Amino acid sequence: xxxxxxxxxxxxxxxxxxxxxxxxxxxxxxxxxxxxxxxxxxxxxxxxxxxxxxxxxxxxxxxxxxxxxxxxxxxxxxxxxxxxxxxxxxxxxxxxxxxxxxxxxxxxxxxxxxxxxxxxxxxxxxxxxxxxxxxxxxxxxxxxxxxxxxxxxxxxxxxxxxxxxxxxxxxxxxxxxxxxxxxxxxxxxxxxxxxxxxxxxxxxx
Numbered sequence: 125x126x127x128x129x130x131x132x133x134x135x136x137x138x139x140x141x142x143x144x145x146x147x148x149x150x151x152x153x154x155x156x157x158x159x160x161x162x163x164x165x166x167x168x169x170x171x172x173x174x175x176x177x178x179x180x181x182x183x184x185x186x187x188x189x190x191x192x193x194x195x196x197x198x199x200x201x202x203x204x205x206x207x208x209x210x211x212x213x214x215x216x217x218x219x220x221x222x223x224x225x226x227x228x229x230x231x232x233x234x235x236x237x238x239x240x241x242x243x244x245x246x247x248x249x250x251x252x253x254x255x256x257x258x259x260x261x262x263x264x265x266x267x268x269x270x271x272x273x274x275x276x277x278x279x280x281x282x283x284x285x286x287x288x289x290x291x292x293x294x295x296x297x298x299x300x301x302x303x304x305x306x307x308x309x310x311x312x313x314x315x316x317x318x319x320x321x322x323x324x325x326x327x328x329x
Contacts, residue, residue, distance in 0.1 A: 135217070135218075135219040135220070135258070135259045136216075136217055136218055136219065136256040136257065136258055136259055137159045137218060137219060137220040137221055137256070137257060137258075137259040138157060138158075138159045138218065138221055138254060138255070138256065138257070139159070139255055139256075139257050140159070141156060141157065141158045141159070142156070142157045142250045142251065142254055143155060143156045143157070143250055144246065144249040144250035144252075145246075146242070146245060146246050146249060147230075148234065148238075148242045148245075149230065149232040149234060149238075150230025150231055150232050151227055151228060151229055151230040151232065151234070151242070152226075152227065152228040152230065153225055153226070153227055153242055153243070153245075153246040154177070154225065154226040154227075154228075154246075155223070155224070155225045155226075155246040155247045155249060155250040156173065156222075156223070156224045156225075156226075156250065157218075157221055157222075157223050157247065157250045157251055157254065158221065158222045158223075158224070159220055159221055160187070160189060160220060160221065160222045161189075161220065162189055162190075162192055163187065163189055163192035163194065166185075166187045166189065166192075166222040169222055169224070170183065170185060170222070170224060173224055173226060177226045177228075179228070180226045180227060180228055181199075181227050181228055181229040182197075182198045182199050182200055182205070182225075182226070182227040182229075183198050183224060183225075183226050183227075184196060184197055184198045184200055184205035184206055184209060184224065184225050184227070184243060185198070185206065185209065185222060185223060185224040185225070186206050186207070186209040186210035186213055186222075186223050187221070187222050187223075188210070188213045188214070188218055188219050188220070188221055189219065189220050189221075189222075190219065190220075193210075195207060195209065195210045200227075200239055200243075201236055201239065203236075203240075204236050204239035204240050204243065205225065205239060205240075205243045208240045208243045208244040208247075209223045209224075209225060209243055209244075209247050210223075211244070212244060212247045212248050212251065213247075216251055216254065216256075217256075218251075218256070219259050220259050223247045223250075223251075225243050225246045225247055260304045260305075260306075261304065261305045261306075262302055262303065262304060262305060263302075263303065263304075263305040263308055264289060264300050264301065264302055265300070265301050265303060265308055265311055265312070265325070266298060266299070266300045266301075266325065266326050266327060267298070267299050267301065267315050267323050267324070267325055268296050268297070268298050268323070268324045268325070268326060269296060269297050269298075269299070269315075269319055269322065269323050270296055270297070270319070270322055271296070271297060273297075273318070273319045273322060273323070274297050274299075276318055276319075277299065277315065277318065277319070277323075278299075280314065280315075280318060281299075281301055284303070284307075284311075286301050286302060286303040286307075286311075287301065287302040287303070288300075288301060288302075289301065289302050298326070312325060
């Protein structure tokens, strides 16, 4: 059964990385909020943070990135780090953001409730008054064109600030273009116009 179409609500991400540091009962909590494109990019950022903080006791994190979300307590008691961090991200209506908190243990145990408050406060401090930008969903459009049209289409891709993801050459040229999902229909019309109707779209077949 098809559900009625409902336009997606806008989602927001961060324009740049934010960070904050708190000291709570001798433990250092260093929070980072990092805009990322997807889970792979988030894992790269986590690897970088671990390399920057090789002696840290824990690097706990949460990720909101569409269907690629996740979280980790990284050795802290279950539910005391990753989930509180995730809830702060949700509270700020953020997507495409990795939130990580690096902890250097100071020798004083905080207890489960104290850990939840500490991780919550650390990431909330980093995000306090954070600027947000609308996160634009991207999609790929494949177009098949003749060789004589290739230069014109490539110029158009550049002018529109789209990204050419791949190109394949055979009897014709197939280009895959990355663009905002809201631009797909307009792009199809533009490509048909500039090629006098010769452009075709493999996914339409």
